Amino acid sequence: MATINVNGRSMKVDASPDTPVLWVLRDELGMTGTKFGCGMALCGACTVHLDGAPVRSCSLPVSAAVGHRITTIEAMSGTPVGKAVQTSWVANDVPQCGYCQSGQIMSASALLAKNRKPSDADIDQAMSGNICRCGTYNQIRAAIKQAAASLNGRA
Template identity: 60%
Template sequence: MINLTVNGRAVSMDADPDMPLLWAVREELQLTGSKFGCGAAQCGACTMHVAGAPVRACLTPISSVAGAQVTTIEGIATDPVGQVVQAAWVAQDVAQCGYCQSGQVMAAVALLKGNKKPTDAQIDEAMAGNICRCGTYARIRAAIHTAAAQLA
């Protein structure tokens, strides 16, 4: 049995210790907002927060997060920074196909929790591991600046 806290709720999972966190959350907990993209931790679609830090859940074994606080895209809906980032995403009309957006939002929330006024270069660095095949990078950067201004 692996015990952890997901979105503020204590959970116990009888899962293979090597099962990726992404699949444990999607299959066992039915939280499907985080997406499978590449399976190689290169695209960022699977990004979740573990103890507040963004991780690629597609390659993170569930056993490595035992006892940890895990936040998924569903969980940031109650987070003040998450709410501001999600509102900025809508205001800047960021999403096109939307597939990568849960990972993009999770990375942006982590950035803004650690840096309240990021520069373009800092945004680019923090978001570099998140691929958007639609190419909405300029709108993502604008949304992060919008959220940062609202959080200031």
């Protein structure tokens, strides 16, 4: 039994200590917005924030998350950056199949939280861990830039 903090709430979970956070979220807490893609931190579909930094939850044992804040896609509309990114994603109709997009949005939000004017190289650096098999990459780039502009306009 461990207690983890997910989206600001303390949750008691029954998983074995080696269980990846991904499966605690999905199978135990029923939070299925975070996706399984590879299980080896190679595709980014499972990206969540750990104390604000993007991490691959498929490779993060729940024991290592104790004492840290986990934020998932389900809570992103509650943060100014997350809201701006989601709004921009909608405005650009980014998703196709949509399966990778939770992870894309988590990586993009983490980028914009620390860098409000990302260059193309910054975007490549922050987003190249996230695979999109539908090839929405150019729309992702455009949406990140639009979200940055809207955040700067408000600042």
